[in-house]
Amino acid sequence: MFEGLPNEYDIIVVGTGIVESILAAACARIGKTVLHIDTNEYYGSEWSSFTLNGLTEWIQTQENPVTNINPQDDNERIMPIGNPLNVFRNIQLKWNIEKTNEQSSTTTENDTPKITLDVLEKQSRKFNIDLTPKLYYATGGLIDLLIQSNVGKYCEFKLVSRLLFENNGQLDNVPSSRADIFNSNNISLIDKRLLMKVIMNCSSMAIEDLNEDENIPFIEYLKKQKLNDTLCHLIINSISMVDYNATTKEGIIKAKRYLDSIGRYGNSPFLYPLYGNGEMSQCFCRLCAVFGGTYFLRFPLAGFTIDSLTNQCSGIVATTGERFRAKDAVICNNSFMESISSNKNVIHRTVLFTNQSIKSSEKDEITYVRLSSPNEFGIHIIEVGSGSGCIPDGFFLLYIFQEKPQENINQIVERLLNLTGDNFTRANILGQLTFDQVETLSTSISSPVLKLLLTHGPDGSIDHDGAVNTARNIFHQIYSNGEEFLARAPDPEDIVIEDDGNTNDTSTTNTNTENENL
Amino acid sequence: MSVHGQVKIRTSAEQKAARERERAEKLQLYLTQYQSILNNRYLLDSFQLLKQTENVLIDHPDCFTLWNIRRESILKLNDDQQKEYLEKELQTTQICLKSNAKSYSCWYQRQWVLKLLKDKFNLNLYQNELQLCKKYLEYDERNFHCWAYRYYLLERLCPSSSSSSSDLESFYENELSFLRSTIGVNLSNYSAWHYRSKYLDKLLDHNPSRRSSLLSNEWQLVLNAFYTDCSDQAAWFYARWLLFKQIGIEFINEDEHIKPLEELDNIEPGNKWCMLALSQLWKGKNIKNDKRIIYLEQLANQIDSDRAQFYRDQI
Numbered sequence: 049m050f051e052g053l054p055n056e057y058d059i060i061v062v063g064t065g066i067v068e069s070i071l072a073a074a075c076a077r078i079g080k081t082v083l084h085i086d087t088n089e090y091y092g093s094e095w096s097s098f099t100l101n102g103l104t105e106w107i108q109t110q111e112n113p114v115t116n117i118n119p120q121d122d123n124e125r126i127m128p129i130g131n132p133l134n135v136f137r138n139i140q141l142k143w144n145i146e147k148t149n150e151q152s153s154t155t156t157e158n159d160t161p162k163i164t165l166d167v168l169e170k171q172s173r174k175f176n177i178d179l180t181p182k183l184y185y186a187t188g189g190l191i192d193l194l195i196q197s198n199v200g201k202y203c204e205f206k207l208v209s210r211l212l213f214e215n216n217g218q219l220d221n222v223p224s225s226r227a228d229i230f231n232s233n234n235i236s237l238i239d240k241r242l243l244m245k246v247i248m249n250c251s252s253m254a255i256e257d258l259n260e261d262e263n264i265p266f267i268e269y270l271k272k273q274k275l276n277d278t279l280c281h282l283i284i285n286s287i288s289m290v291d292y293n294a295t296t297k298e299g300i301i302k303a304k305r306y307l308d309s310i311g312r313y314g315n316s317p318f319l320y321p322l323y324g325n326g327e328m329s330q331c332f333c334r335l336c337a338v339f340g341g342t343y344f345l346r347f348p349l350a351g352f353t354i355d356s357l358t359n360q361c362s363g364i365v366a367t368t369g370e371r372f373r374a375k376d377a378v379i380c381n382n383s384f385m386e387s388i389s390s391n392k393n394v395i396h397r398t399v400l401f402t403n404q405s406i407k408s409s410e411k412d413e414i415t416y417v418r419l420s421s422p423n424e425f426g427i428h429i430i431e432v433g434s435g436s437g438c439i440p441d442g443f444f445l446l447y448i449f450q451e452k453p454q455e456n457i458n459q460i461v462e463r464l465l466n467l468t469g470d471n472f473t474r475a476n477i478l479g480q481l482t483f484d485q486v487e488t489l490s491t492s493i494s495s496p497v498l499k500l501l502l503t504h505g506p507d508g509s510i511d512h513d514g515a516v517n518t519a520r521n522i523f524h525q526i527y528s529n530g531e532e533f534l535a536r537a538p539d540p541e542d543i544v545i546e547d548d549g550n551t552n553d554t555s556t557t558n559t560n561t562e563n564e565n566l
Numbered sequence: 567m568s569v570h571g572q573v574k575i576r577t578s579a580e581q582k583a584a585r586e587r588e589r590a591e592k593l594q595l596y597l598t599q600y601q602s603i604l605n606n607r608y609l610l611d612s613f614q615l616l617k618q619t620e621n622v623l624i625d626h627p628d629c630f631t632l633w634n635i636r637r638e639s640i641l642k643l644n645d646d647q648q649k650e651y652l653e654k655e656l657q658t659t660q661i662c663l664k665s666n667a668k669s670y671s672c673w674y675q676r677q678w679v680l681k682l683l684k685d686k687f688n689l690n691l692y693q694n695e696l697q698l699c700k701k702y703l704e705y706d707e708r709n710f711h712c713w714a715y716r717y718y719l720l721e722r723l724c725p726s727s728s729s730s731s732s733d734l735e736s737f738y739e740n741e742l743s744f745l746r747s748t749i750g751v752n753l754s755n756y757s758a759w760h761y762r763s764k765y766l767d768k769l770l771d772h773n774p775s776r777r778s779s780l781l782s783n784e785w786q787l788v789l790n791a792f793y794t795d796c797s798d799q800a801a802w803f804y805a806r807w808l809l810f811k812q813i814g815i816e817f818i819n820e821d822e823h824i825k826p827l828e829e830l831d832n833i834e835p836g837n838k839w840c841m842l843a844l845s846q847l848w849k850g851k852n853i854k855n856d857k858r859i860i861y862l863e864q865l866a867n868q869i870d871s872d873r874a875q876f877y878r879d880q881i
Contacts, residue, residue: 230794231750237793237826241833244794544576 050370053342057083059526060364060374062349063132063381065093066512067503069332070519071379073199074534076339078527083372084336085347085364087132090326091333093381094135094485094505095180097326097438100172103481107139117350117365126365127496128351130386135505137394139483163403163478168443176324176438177399179485180506181430181447183208183318183416186309190328190512191319197534202331206436208318210415212407213286215278219407219417219467222286224317225310239279246273246283250303258296266299267292285420289510291451292422320414320430323437335537352378354497361500374499377526382488382502394484395508396453398461400446401439401479406431406464406472416510419463425451427460428510443478451508457482489514501525596626603632612639616651620658627662627669637678652679653691660698667702673711677718684722692723707748713757717764731772738769746787753791756800763807770812781813782822789826792839796830802839809843815850823847838870845880 058080061072069091072084090096098106110133117126147165168175184191184205194200211222215234223229224247229240255262261269266288270280284290288302309317321327337343348367355362363373382388406415412435419427430447432438439445448460465474489507501522507514523533576584599622603615610618616639619632640651656679659672666672676695683691699716702709720741725733742765748758766784770777788808791801809818818824824847831840841861848855859881866877 226753226795227751230753230790237789238829238833240790241793241796241830 049348049368050366053344054081055371056373056375057081057342058374058376059083059379060372061085061379062364062384063093063503064088064091064329064333064345065095065381065503065505066329066332066515067519067522068093068379068381069329069336070193070516070534071503071522072341073197073332073335073339074519074523075526076336076341077197077534077537078531079339080376082336082341083344083374084333084341085344085349087347087349089346091345092179092326092329093132094383095178095325095329097176097178097324100169100175100177102172103175103177104141107141109133110136110139117367117369119353120371123356124362125354125356126351127354127361128386129349129384130388132381132383134388135383135486135488137484137486139481141479141481143479145478165479168401168440168478171440174434174437174440175445176326177445177481178325178438178447179397180325181449182325182506182512183320183430183510185305185511186312186317186319188305188309188513190516193516193534194331196536197335198537198539199331199335199534202334203327204322205313205319206322206414207314207316208320208414208416208430209314209316209411210407210409210413211286211316211318212415212417213282214417214419214467215282217467218469222282224287224306225315227315235279239276242274243279243282246270246275246279247287247303247307249273250287250300251307253300255297255300258300262297263295265292266290266294266296269296269299285426286418289418289426291420291425318416320432320436338537349384352380352497352500358498360498377499377501379501379503379522379526382504383486385496385502388486388488391486391488393487394453395449395487395506396457396484397482398448398457399481400448400461400477401481402444402446402472402476403442403478404472404476405433405444406446406468408471418510419460425454427451427455428508429464449508453508489518592625596622600629600632603635607635612642615639623658623662625665627665627672630671633671633675636675649683652683655679656691656695663702667706668709668711670711673715676715680718680722689723692719695719696723703748707752707755708757710757713761717761734772735769738765738772741765742769749787749791753795754798754800756803759800759804763804766812781808781817784808785813785823793830796834796837796840799839802843805843806846809847810850818847818851820851820853824851824853836869838865841865841869842877849880 059072059075059082061068061075061082061084064084064086068084072082076082086093088096090098090102110131116128119126143165145163145165149162149164191200194203211224212219213222220234221228221232223232223235223243226244229235229244232240235243261272266284267280270283275283283303284292284294284299287306288294288299289306290299290302306317313319333341333343350365350367353362353365353371353373354360361374361378363371363378365371405413406417406429412433413431414433414436415429415431417429417431419429427448427450432445432447434441434443448457448464450460461477465472485505487507488504495502503518503522504515520533523531599618603618603622607615615635619636619639623629623632623636636655640648640655643651656676659675659679662672663669680691680695696716696719699712699719702712703716706712723737725737742762745758745762745765748755749762766780770780785808788801788805791798792805795801809823813823824844827840827844827847831837831844834840842865845858845861845865847853848858862877862881866874870877
């Protein structure tokens with residue numbers, strides 16, 4: 049099975065999650081030979097997206113066979129891998145609809161066809177269900193990286209068109225731009241002025257100007273600006289998106305991020321990838337492959353080879369005994385470490401399959417709601433419809449997860465239903481998927497050996513900043529002599545083919561070649 | 567990687583040189599084509615001239631002479647052909663607008679076409695044109711060519727005074743609502759506010775009985791605008807027109823009009839628009855207020871000294 053595959057590389061990357069994929073692309077980009085593997089038969093690891101049938105398969109396949117390999121000589125030690133799928137626990141998928149129409153015992157006199165599971169399964173390909181739903185700030189973070197590296201041309205995005213918040217027992221639009229505030233009927237004239245003032249201040253001020261205010265709680269600072277409770281809640285919860293005990297400095301930095309991101313692509317600060325978050329890993333893998341990276345999915349990985357003398361990781365070994373060496377480093381997702389099983393920090397994730405939006409609209413929307421209150425961690429709710437390419441027409445996916453788990457999912461769903469009123473009720477929830485995802489970002493699993501660098505999975509936040517920073521840090525750890533991290537790939541017009549040795553005639557030769565190609 | 571040569575990536579100096587070469591070639595081509603058309607102007611027939619000018623205008627839509635030649639050529643055609651070519655002209659100008667959405671020549675040409683087609687008035691044609699305007703305004707809401715063209719179209723589409731009164735009224739209201747949504751997207755859109763004043767005028771003339779409710783609503787809209795963004799001049803100019811030209815000094819009342827501005831002034835001291843508006847209102851209503859002179863002096867000496875004399879004249 050390994051015929052034709054070289055055994056030596058500069059870098060071996062294990063796992064195709066976002067952090068690993070960014071690193072694989074960055075290393076290939078500076079000319080290193082990269083072998084990028086995954087034990088799964090799909091890209092993305094914990095960050096992938098599945099079709100409906102794919103999801104069912106994933107739920108059933110939580111086992112990976114583990115094989116014992118013996119060291120080939122005294123200088124070598126083998127460190128076996130754990131089961132990377134152990135990061136997922138308590139997976140439950142419950143449908144509230146019948147499997148097929150024949151099972152339905154009630155005879156319907158009216159002609160409305162009841163939605164059955166097999167109808168959804170027939171359209172399985174139209175589903176792209178994220179294991180790790182995330183949104184993308186229009187400035188900074190992953191979007192800037194996509195643009196800078198030119199990987200952006202491999203993917204498409206849609207604007208998260210609707211941002212809602214909890215206001216007086218219902219879900220209202222978050223007014224965050226001048227236009228929103230102008231058009232809002234729910235804010236008094238004076239409050240409009242005060243709100244605009246605070247927003248413009250947040251955008252334009254330098255953090256240094258805060259002076260003593262820097263460390264006071266953000267909520268106090270906002271009250272000093274004469275904002276009422278509702279507006280303070282709006283800014284803390286839906287614009288800065290910090291917890292109530294955040295400092296003013298944190299609040300303003302995040303508010304700036306949000307406000308700077310509005311207007312770049314539209315009247316909202318967030319983007320969502322067409323066809324789901326699983327696309328992201330694949331885009332970086334594509335760049336890696338373009339620059340010569342080698343890909344191997346469903347790789348039968350047994351463990352890592354460690355050089356006993358230097359205690360350095362020298363590469364990986366397959367269950368067949370075949371060994372692959374890495375000269376510079378092995379990068380591996382920490383879900384492959386056996387010790388991950390004892391990890392207690394989890395993110396509770398829920399996906400609801402619904403046939404009605406939480407708030408009706410004339411057009412297709414991608415909606416984000418952040419719920420929170422004092423003493424509570426933020427609850428993220430993302431709703432996508434068929435326009436996102438993630439679900440067939442007439443249905444919606446509702447992702448719910450909490451920054452750090454505090455409330456149980458039933459309480460959260462109950463709370464949401466109280467806000468949606470008659471438009472969206474329990475009857476609209478066709479199915480519910482819940483699972484726990486071990487949170488491996490903040491858990492510092494230190495690498496047991498040199499030259500084995502560990503990455504991590506997603507956290508409970510709404511964005512990717514943590515992942516991008518880790519990738520950058522690891523890259524500079526391995527290559528610390530000023531190599532550029534994901535430099536821009538050249539535009540096609542600037543690439544010319546010239547004949548060997550004809551450097552004097554470069555200009556004319558190039559023009560002619562160009563014209564021929566046109 | 568090619569078998570023969572190396573892959574090489576251009577440096578920025580080379581990129582610049584390449585761009586210069588490209589531009590020089592383009593210029594050469596244009597001059598050759600242009601000269602050829604002028605030389606052969608009286609030798610070629612209308613159809614040939616139309617074809618040749620089209621090729622050049624698509625990339626260089628601002629060449630007046632070539633548009634003149636097109637108009638000449640179309641006018642030489644017989645009635646049926648003329649109609650056909652006039653309608654084609656709309657498509658041609660649309661393509662040219664892609665090069666330059668603010669080309670005087672293109673927009674003028676469209677008006678010229680519609681004027682000639684006037685006798686064969688086609689409602690669909692006008693509706694299509696309105697859609698086009700809407701699209702171009704979405705690309706650039708400040709494209710004044712597009713605004714002017716839109717108003718030309720609306721004049722044509724306006725129900726005549728002989729049609730029912732409610733038709734005319736809903737026509738004006740539709741337009742006001744379009745303008746409202748444009749302002750809703752960007753309240754700095756001066757063109758939108760300007761046209762709003764025109765249509766409000768027309769609606770008020772047409773139906774004077776709605777005067778007080780319309781003006782009241784309008785005042786709320788404009789208050790909303792400067793409470794949201796007190797530094798945006800479009801709304802202030804509109805407010806000045808609304809207060810002094812439409813509502814009129816006798817109907818300005820303290821509670822509805824002056825108090826909100828005074829409150830705004832408290833929250834935003836030093837805002838020149840607010841201070842000026844208040845000074846003018848206090849004077850107009852003969853309200854004795856020491857602040858008036860203080861404000862005008864502050865405006866003249868510190869806040870907006872470029873227009874010092876304008877403020878001093880009001881004292």
